[in-house]
Amino acid sequence: MPEPTFEPRTTAAASNSTPNALAHGAVPTIVVVGHGMVGQRFLEALADRGLTPAAGGARVVVLCEEPRPAYDRVRLTSYFDGRSPEDLSLVEPDFMDRHGIELYVGDPAENVDRTARTVTARSGAVFAYDTLVLATGSYPFVPPVPGKDARGCFVYRTIEDLLAIEEYAKGAVTGAVVGGGLLGLEAAGALKGLGLATHVVEFAPRLMPVQVDEGGGAALLRTIEDMGLAVHTGVGTQEVLAGADGAVTGMALSDGSSLDVDLVVFSAGVRPRDQLARECGLAVGERGGIVVDEECRTSDPAVFAIGECALAADGRVYGLVAPGYEMALAAAEVIAGGRSAFTGADLSTKLKLLGVDVASFGDAHGSAEGSLDVVYSDARAGVYKKLVMGPDGTLLGGVLVGDAEQYGTLRPMTGTVLPVAPEQLVLPAGAGGPVALGPSALPDEAVICSCHNVTKGAVCEHTTLPEVKKCTKAGTGCGSCLKVIGQLMPPPEDAGLCGCFPYSRSELYEIVRTLEVTSFAALLDSHGREEARGGDGCEVCKPTVGSVIASLAPTVGASGYVLDGEQAALQDTNDHFLANLQRNGSYSIVPRIPGGEITPEKLIVIGEVARDFGLYTKITGGQRIDLFGARVDQLPLIWTRLVDAGFESGHAYGKSLRTVKSCVGQTWCRYGVQDSVRMAIDLELRYRGLRSPHKLKSAVSGCARECAEARGKDFGIIATAQGWNLYVGGNGGATPRHADLLAQDLSDAELVRLIDRFLMFYIRTADRLERTSAWLERIDGGLDHVRDVVVHDSLGLCEELERLMADHVAGYRDEWAETIGDPERLRRFVTFVNAPDAPDPSVRFVPERDQIKPDLELLAGPVLAVRTLEGTAS
Secondary structure: OOOOOOOOOOOHHHHHOOOOOOOOOOOOEEEEEOOOHHHHHHHHHHHHOOOOHHHOOOEEEEEEOOOOOOEOOOOHHHHHHOOOOOOOEOOOOOHHHHHOOEEEEOOOEEEEEOOOOEEEEOOOOEEEOOEEEEOOOEEEOOOOOOOOOOEOEEEOOOHHHHHHHHHHHOOOOEEEEEOOOHHHHHHHHHHHHOOOEEEEEEOOOOOOOOOOOHHHHHHHHHHHHHOOOEEEEOOOEEEEEEOOOOEEEEEEEOOOOEEOOOEEEEOOOEEEOOHHHHHOOOOEOOOOOEEOOOOOEOOOOOEEEOHHHEEOOOOOOOOOHHHHHHHHHHHHHHHOOOOOOOOOOOOOEEEEEOOEEEEEEEOOOOOOOOOEEEEEEEOOOOEEEEEEEOOOOEEEEEEEEOOOOOHHHHHHHOOOEOOOOOHHHHOOEOOOEOOOOOHHHOOOOOEEEOOOOEEHHHHOOOOOHHHHHHHHOOOOOOOOOHHHHHHHOOOOOOOOOOOOOOOOHHHHHHHHHHHOOOOHHHHHHHHOOHHHOOOOOOOOHHHHHHHHHHHHHHHHOOOOOOOOOOHHHHOOHHHHHOOEEOOOOOEEEOEOOHHHOOOHHHHHHHHHHHHHHOOEEEEOOOOOEEEEEEOHHHHHHHHHHHHHOOOOEOOOOOOEEEEEEEOOHHHOOOOOOOOHHHHHHHHHHHHOOOEOOOOEEEEEEOOOOOOOOHHHOOEEEEEEOOEEEEEEOOEOOOOOEOOEEEEEEEOHHHHHHHHHHHHHHHHHHOOOOOOHHHHHHHOOOHHHHHHHHHOOOOOOOHHHHHHHHHHHHHHOOOHHHHHHOOHHHHOOOOOOOOOOOOOOOOOOEEEEOOEEEEOOOHHHOOOOOOEOOOOOEO
16 A cells, blocks of 8 residues: 555654554553544543553554644634634643644545454555544535625635635624624624625524523624624524625515625524544434444444543534533543443533623523422623522523523522522512622532533642643633632642732732843843743733833833834723723723813814714813713724814823812912812823823812812812822712822822822732722721831832833823824724725714714613522512
8 A cells, every 4th residue: 555645744663654554452542533622632632541652552543634733623613802713722731742642634534444453544544443523513504595606705614614604704704693693792792803894694593502591692683783693583594695606795685575695694603523434334323423422422332422422321513612622521431331321411611702601501481390480680880690490499591691601500500599588689680689609609520611610629639720731621611610610729839919029019010120121022031920921920910910011101112102012902991092992982082181171272172073974072071071982993083183272181081180179269269278189180181191090080179168079089188278188099980989088288299299109109009900098908008008118208219200200201201292293193093904994883872952872772781680599580
């Protein structure tokens, strides 16, 4: 037999082997057909049991159809968030070499001869086997509608599918996804992220019909429509319309309507990939799937089937990765000579679709006889929670949409009597709940990670999250259990900011300042945890370090512009466009009005801008004027006019100084004792653009009557006959706190000097997202310690704190003035990268009180009652 013409892409063992040898030697051979997530888990299970060549076990051959090894299909959509195909890989770089496994990518099995016990690959290579494992997965179901093969039609299943969609979308404007299930909504989010106006067409009467009930589907629908996606439920696709060139031009729906689209993604479910089994005579189910028993053996004892291609012993084909992993473990154990069985799996699901938390667990639809629902629905907030209870108080299942915070605790409690009334677990704070049970309430046998079937007891045998992942694989699947695992871990010995850095925010601040570090990558590579170096960081450390570098930019020599280079990727959502994102996808413009003082000419400019761009105007509590309803592509045009009129960014989008509010003071008020307006303007111009752990607010009152409400601010100033009193640590909002007196009867210069010190000491020592009020209560010694440091210079830091503030003042540049003067920076302000002049069609408004408001339908959603176990409304 001639040697095969393909090149194996793994080990030296693979290249030196004779894959076409037919003789069954003394060393048994395991051939695995398919190398997806389940196939890789099976290989890991073989390695754990010493069945690989490196351990003196069997020869292991893997035939993979795709051009790359196994990757994380659960997180497939994260490719559009910047993750590369390599980032998605599930295979450690040396895994195949280390275990002597032969992996042949791009060379799928095409024939199985069960009599000769051989598998023939597409390349012509023939592999003899003692044991054959089919892990062929599933294929996307494409409805047999006319036009389904038109140019511009895609499925959403592999990385290659995503690459093709990404390329075609460059010339498209509107897309449609056929299917409103898990993958369909992810595909819709991907299309929207690519800049396409997006439709979702779902034949069922609600989105995600398998996972959520009618109420949950309604909440999900309202939230997704609010994001600008058009959803069509209860209708099917009749035809995909194409032009003379064969490209998609539209869709005809079953209700007689049509959609003008130029890209279609089919995500209408999957079917077991069982063709190879059919052709070699293995038993398959009536509706598909390779029939297997509890050991995952097929009708041929030498052949196993695992994952989505298998029809399990309980009569189900499982489309989730967790059951596939359980089947892989069961098959590996049986092949190793042990005893194991797969009799069914937990179908609980938690995921984030388009930013919306969605979870279901147990008997989510309440199909058990005598079951009762406890329901909470808030149409305005897009929150829906339902617990399905048995007559005896046993938790049977549930659905959570919009707020799935308690999923990690509730799912393991399924089948038990809850320790508290179920109403307390769904109601919001102030209405009888919520009660935080916490993982301590779970028994040791409770399954924490359903992907890998890991119990609480197994998790608690370890002390760190990396150790848990390595030893149990918990947290390496869908990731929904990570929060509970974190809560089960003992407090870390270090006070590290996150899993990437062993240092606190304040320690990182000192490192950046002392070593003059100017980039996140440099800081991570030099001071990150060993396992995080060379990585991308996480959602905790990136914005935190970005803020630290921005606050120290003039001192360490970094760019002070937050969207320059690497800094852009570190910023929070609003900073990306230097504007506040509103609920309907539009943005607000907040020009700085220092001290609340404004000339008639500038008022006229604001009015003209609002009129010309059709913006909603509102005077805020911070004595500014907000302009709402701008599209992202309009932001530079609006700000050009505002900057030309002398306005600057109000930094309403950043963790920085917002406003310094004032009363009219002694200039106009007969009770005023100091010029509060002048002081407020001076302070706001001094601290504008100062990046900090959280937003900063201030106010100056001209007398003790306190009309500016200075004691509700992070730093507030109240005039006295002798000068100024300085108050710090105030806070409004949900947890109001009166500010504390730091110093009194200060001169102008003394006041500014103490505020400089106070702000820089706060920025230096606070935790991420910690307001001055919380910081003042947390820091050792509290107010007395802060007074010692900033007033009495007990630590000898005051000169340095003043210098840091002086650097900030000298280095300040208005972000919007710098943006509109740079064509390269202006390129980011488009709705669609492939059609920069096209407005966002999903941003719509309706008239109200001679102005506009967002066109939102979610305010008219149904109100669902909370029902007790007896079924009576409450």
